[in-house]
Amino acid sequence: MRIAIVGLGLIGGSLALKLTEQGYAVFGISRNLMTCEQALALGAVQACGTELAQLQAWDPQLVLICTPLEQVLPTLTALLPYLSAETVVSDVGSVKQPIVRPATQLWPLFVGGHPMAGKTTQGIQSAEADLFVGRPYVLTPIAETRPQTLEILQELVAVVGAEGVFTDPARHDRAVAWISHLPVMISASLITSVSQEVDPVILELARTLASSGFRDTSRVGGGIPQLGLEMARHNRQAVLANLRxxxxxxxxxxxxxxxxxxxxxxxxxxxxxxxxxxxxxxxxQP
Structure with a gap:
């Protein structure tokens, strides 16, 4: 299977590494030429470019949109002239309701996806081939989703070593609001509260004494700000309800x-x- 990945950050780069490792023909698209050069140097992709039109030459059977959430629908719209009639498209966004139905209306062979894996660092340089091993990979089909899209995505999930989970976009967004989006807000608030200690001696001592408990509790709040903003903006109602x-x-x-x-x-x-x-x-663990 030929696979094109649009967006070669942590998630896209990790998918590329694993899929190439498993013998798939993987091609990359990035807005940044340097990212393409890094992906090629890592052996993550067979070819890489900065223009979506290059997809026509590669003729992928699967396209994975691994851009920030706000760019998924605009990217899909821009991709449409370069997709063959049988090309399946998926994304990796952490919120599904704003994406899945509009994307399916744009391209009937779309299925929403969300690999539940990540790190506090981003970029192709942070990519890991085994990032998804043993982790949930959510697929969010709707009534209009065509069966062949699920078959191809199920193959993808198995190949990267993840555990497939099927649910609808609304349930997905409510669940991840609890276990992913709310923890980011809580963790960020903890970091801010500690940092606002008025006694500099106490603050420095707290930083010195911080160990595994603080590390584990604060980790997601110290992650990529854009991701936290996307969670709050696009899953607003669920995040607000859970915060209350x-x-x-x-x-x-x-x-x-x-x-x-x-x-x-x-x-x-x-x-x-x-x-x-x-x-x-x-x-x-056993």
Missing amino acids: SYQQHLQQIETWIEKEQWDGLSQFLEQTQREWRQFPVNQP
Whole structure:
């Protein structure tokens, strides 16, 4: 299968590395010529260019749009003159409702995708062939989605070593608002709160003492600002609802501590310990 990847950042570059490693013919498109040169030097792609028109010569069977979320639909629109009638197109955006139906109307062989993997660094230089191994890769078909698109995307998911998850765009956006988008906002708020400590001696000591607990809690808030902005802007209602729910729980914790209601706080923490274990990512590995 011939695959073209538009956007060779962390996700696009990692997909390119893995697919090339698995023997697929992979071609890249990037706005930055230097990125193309890096992708070629890494052996991630067989050919790379800066113009979408180059797709005609490559005639890919699958095109993956790995651009920032705001650019997915404009990129697909610009791609249309260069796609063959049987070319399947997918994206990797973290929000699906604003993308999937309009994209399917533009190109019937579109299916929404979202690999649940990432790092705090971006760019082709951060790409890893095994970035998706063992991670969920969400596919979000709708009623209009054609079966052949799913078959090709299922092959892609298997080849990169990910675990395929099927759901509709609305459910996807509500779920990732809880486990991806809300944590970014909480983590960013934690970093800001610590950084606003007025005593410089205490602030410096806190930075010195910060260990795995702070690292794990703050990691996603120290990531790429554009990604956090995309989450909030394009999944606004779900993020707002979840922020309000979170604030209510914080207020309850504040009340327990303020009134020294230790039994209430203890029961709460015991409950969260049990619930934490329900997430597969937190279960002991065999």
